Amino acid sequence: MNNNYAIILAAGKGTRMKEKVNKMFLPLRGKPIIAHTLEAFYSLDIIEGIVLVVSAGEEDMMKERVLSLYPPKKPVMIVEGGEERQYSVYNGLKSLPCSTKLVAIHDGARPLITPRVIGKSFEVAEKFGAAVAGMPVKDTIKRVDTGGKVLETPDRSYLWLVQTPQTFSYSLIMEAHNKAMEDKFLATDDSTLVERLGRDVYMIEGGYDNIKVTTPEDIAIAEEILTTRERNKL
Numbered sequence: 001m002n003n004n005y006a007i008i009l010a011a012g013k014g015t016r017m018k019e020k021v022n023k024m025f026l027p028l029r030g031k032p033i034i035a036h037t038l039e040a041f042y043s044l045d046i047i048e049g050i051v052l053v054v055s056a057g058e059e060d061m062m063k064e065r066v067l068s069l070y071p072p073k074k075p076v077m078i079v080e081g082g083e084e085r086q087y088s089v090y091n092g093l094k095s096l097p098c099s100t101k102l103v104a105i106h107d108g109a110r111p112l113i114t115p116r117v118i119g120k121s122f123e124v125a126e127k128f129g130a131a132v133a134g135m136p137v138k139d140t141i142k143r144v145d146t147g148g149k150v151l152e153t154p155d156r157s158y159l160w161l162v163q164t165p166q167t168f169s170y171s172l173i174m175e176a177h178n179k180a181m182e183d184k185f186l187a188t189d190d191s192t193l194v195e196r197l198g199r200d201v202y203m204i205e206g207g208y209d210n211i212k213v214t215t216p217e218d219i220a221i222a223e224e225i226l227t228t229r230e231r232n233k234l
Helices: 033-042 059-067 085-094 115-128 170-183 190-196 216-233
Strands: 004-010 049-054 076-080 102-107 130-136 150-152 160-169 202-205
Touching: 004 033, 004 085, 033 049, 033 059, 033 102, 033 115, 049 059, 049 085, 059 076, 076 085, 085 102, 085 170, 085 190, 102 115, 102 170, 115 130, 115 160, 115 202, 130 190, 160 170, 160 190, 170 190
Parallel strands: 004 049, 004 102, 049 076, 130 202
Antiparallel strands: 102 160, 130 160
16 A cells, blocks of 8 residues: 545536536546546556545436446545535545545546656655646736736746646645635645645646646547547557
8 A cells, every 4th residue: 555645626517618517527539528537547556546526416426427337446435525626625635544645636627637747746746745737838928907907027937837636745735725724715726725834846747738628629629639649659
């Protein structure tokens, strides 16, 4: 046992998909989006088990539409999510054994994540305590006020697009979430909570193809990426 785990978030509402069903269950190349995400994490021996965080009332649907049709290759625990992403992560963290060493937190809506990137995140987190996947920005970024006036043009050589997985020492990320709960502080990603503690966070390259499936157009893009990957393997 290596005491490393992954928390995969599948509790989002996905309203921008304009679908009645949670986007995690929408088909991508013939199987649910979340099934693709899980496959990437199943393939790594470094991961002991997976916590799958789902929306309240969707536990049975997840079992019937995903886990029964695509049997898990590692232990999977289903946990109910919260009203906000941060609360969903916190619920997942609290479900893990206290002996947990490292934990990767990943958005279920990023089904194109590769085992190589996941493995790298564990490697860097083991060394430094906190590793975040991302990519350098390609475009010039402007900081503007509420009226649209440009306030600043940051040097893009220092700017990265943040992705997941975000992998941490379990004790560190629990401390960060506990502090956030105590302060009633809400963030859009977990690394921000670690930064609030004054701890270092290190970036690793994820991939420009590690997209988050948010709109119907994203599914078409994801399918094309998968097709290209298969073609390149031939």
